[in-house]
Amino acid sequence: MTEEEARAALLARQAELAEEDRISAEGRAPVTLQQDSVGRLSRMDAMQQQAMAQAQERRRAAERARIAAALDRIDEGEWGYCVKCGEEIAEKRLAHDPSVARCVGCATGS
Incomplete structure (x- = not known):
């Protein structure tokens, strides 16, 4: 996956999250007492x-933060490298989730 492919995938996911937020806004609203319900x-x-x-919503917010950090790493030329050890992150791992920031070893604590 190239940086541009990653950027496109991350931006597409950002748009999906915004749409999910819009759709679920009613579900997060305060619960009102409805006198006609069954109590x-x-x-x-x-x-x-x-x-x-x-x-x-909290999970989407965390994912948006990961996406923003990944886009920053792309802009800085650091995308694809582990933020902890600096090693390259496996291509398949990045293809699965371009927002990952750590290699498998650092992510699992090995």
Whole structure:
């Protein structure tokens, strides 16, 4: 994977995350008490759905941060090298996820 292919894949994923954010905005909204629902269980279910939507938002935020860092590494000419040890990251690892910052050895603590 070239730097330009990586940049294109990262930007495409950034756009997907923005769309996911837009779609899930309603699920993260505060839970309101609806008098016509069946009471406590309905509210508990709504609160659980809200908590899951908020957790997904946190995961998307973390992924956006990884993507931004990868784009910065591309701009600086450091993409494809482990941020910990400086060794090249395996091509297949980068092809699977161009935002990875560490080689397999450093990522697993080996």
